[in-house]
Amino acid sequence: MVYSFQQQRAFIGAMNDSNETSDYTFNAVKTSVYLIDFIVTAVCSHAIISTVQQELELKRETRYVLLCQHLICSSIYFALGTLTNGFRLFKLNSPRIICWILLPVQITFAQCIMLTLTLMSLNACLAICWPLRYDSLVGFAKKKIIVIMWIIVVQNPLWSVIFQSLNVSLAYILEKDCSCPNPMNGFASRQIGIAFILLCFVLIVISYCLIYREGRRSGHFVSSNVQARNTILIHGIQLSFFILPVLISLGLGKKPNLRSLKLVNTVIFSVAQCLSPVIYGLRCKELRNKLASTNFCCTFKQKRKSAGMIQLHEIHGIGTVTDTGSNWICNS
Numbered sequence: 001m002v003y004s005f006q007q008q009r010a011f012i013g014a015m016n017d018s019n020e021t022s023d024y025t026f027n028a029v030k031t032s033v034y035l036i037d038f039i040v041t042a043v044c045s046h047a048i049i050s051t052v053q054q055e056l057e058l059k060r061e062t063r064y065v066l067l068c069q070h071l072i073c074s075s076i077y078f079a080l081g082t083l084t085n086g087f088r089l090f091k092l093n094s095p096r097i098i099c100w101i102l103l104p105v106q107i108t109f110a111q112c113i114m115l116t117l118t119l120m121s122l123n124a125c126l127a128i129c130w131p132l133r134y135d136s137l138v139g140f141a142k143k144k145i146i147v148i149m150w151i152i153v154v155q156n157p158l159w160s161v162i163f164q165s166l167n168v169s170l171a172y173i174l175e176k177d178c179s180c181p182n183p184m185n186g187f188a189s190r191q192i193g194i195a196f197i198l199l200c201f202v203l204i205v206i207s208y209c210l211i212y213r214e215g216r217r218s219g220h221f222v223s224s225n226v227q228a229r230n231t232i233l234i235h236g237i238q239l240s241f242f243i244l245p246v247l248i249s250l251g252l253g254k255k256p257n258l259r260s261l262k263l264v265n266t267v268i269f270s271v272a273q274c275l276s277p278v279i280y281g282l283r284c285k286e287l288r289n290k291l292a293s294t295n296f297c298c299t300f301k302q303k304r305k306s307a308g309m310i311q312l313h314e315i316h317g318i319g320t321v322t323d324t325g326s327n328w329i330c331n332s
Contacts, residue, residue, distance in 0.1 A: 026259050027089040030266055034085055037274040038078035044277035045071035051291045058290060062123050062142045067280055069146065070116040073109045074273055080106035084180055091178040099180040100164075100173065104157035107184055110246075111153040111196065113273065117239065118200040119149065120280065125207035129214045156196065160189040190250045197250075201243055208232055231283070238279050241272035 049068045052058045059065075084102050087094060127134050138145075164183040165173065184190075212232060245265035252258055282288055 022259060024089070026263055027085055029263055031082060031085040031089045033267055033270045034078050034081035037270045038075060038082055040274050041071065041078055041277060042075045044281070045075050047291060048277060048281045048287065051287065055290050058287065062138050063120060063127075064287070065142060065146075066116055066120045066123060070113060070120065070280065071277055073112040073116060074276055077106055077109040077113060077273075078270075080109065087180040088178075092180075093176045093178045094180070095174050096177045096181060097173050099177075100161060100183045103180075103182045104161050104184055107193075108153050108157045111156070111193075112149070114197060114200050114243075114246075115149050115153055117242075118203050119145065121204045121207035125210050128211050156189060156192050157184060160184045160186065163188075194247060194250050197243060197246055201239075204239060208236065234279055234283075238272050238275060241268050245269040245272075 045068075048071060052064045052068055080102055084099060084106065086092075087099065123138060126137055130137070161183050164186070184193075245268045249262060249265050249269075252262060282291070
């Protein structure tokens with residue numbers, strides 16, 4: 001009987017060690033993925049946003065304003081994801097209120113990413129299908145649209161935290177907890193999140209269907225124009241890899257025995273979101289040309305200018321040479 005009891009204790013201890021190892025691996029992979037995505041997204045976002053801010057014609061266009069907001073939200077989302085998963089990885093014994101603030105803010109930016117993608121699709125749909133009415137519908141109301149968007153995205157996290165706070169004491173909120181709990185993991189909050197994502201998904205699908213119909217009607221989707229069809233295909237694949245993992249994660253909820261599936265969902269979602277600067281930014285020829293001329297032209301011309309100065313100094317003994325052509329290109 002004593003031997004059997006010792007076996008049970010050994011088995012329970014082995015299970016606990018296995019769970020701790022599994023938790024550590026899960027949090028380590030998530031933290032690493034979020035950190036890599038943050039670095040890549042932040043670097044690409046900085047280059048694109050700097051270019052848009054320096055070019056007045058790009059700064060005035062609604063699609064680039066939405067793109068910059070989308071990239072900023074993505075960078076902040078990955079930064080907060082790295083922070084919260086780092087808390088769990090290193091088991092930082094911090095007050096619950098810290099995670100009760102960080103996680104809802106992260107989810108707010110996640111919803112902002114989704115809603116921004118929806119607005120980008122609607123903006124493209126209006127610009128292509130109703131070009132004559134585009135300025136009257138969007139041009140003068142883009143600031144109001146962005147304000148309304150932020151009012152919408154903060155509702156679910158804000159009321160979820162308020163509802164959870166009413167059900168617990170202040171001492172519980174201030175108590176230290178190394179697990180960094182999520183206050184938005186309740187049933188109602190997850191159902192609202194699923195409904196929000198499905199609504200955005202339906203609006204995106206309708207927008208792309210209208211764009212495709214208009215493209216076929218005007219002759220843009222002929223067999224020779226592969227780029228237009230590839231753009232819709234690439235956007236559709238990226239949105240599928242972005243939306244489906246989120247829906248699966250919200251549907252799974254708190255189930256601890258599906259960590260592998262949750263981890264795969266996290267990796268797929270993160271990779272799809274990390275490609276957003278390329279898919280929505282760098283694939284645009286206009287932005288790509290502006291990006292190249294803004295960030296690399298001056299550096300390249302400056303190197304050529306310096307090399308020319310050194311060469312002329314060695315050959316002719318000239319102390320200073322001014323390359324007016326290079327200065328005009330860099331300043332234009």
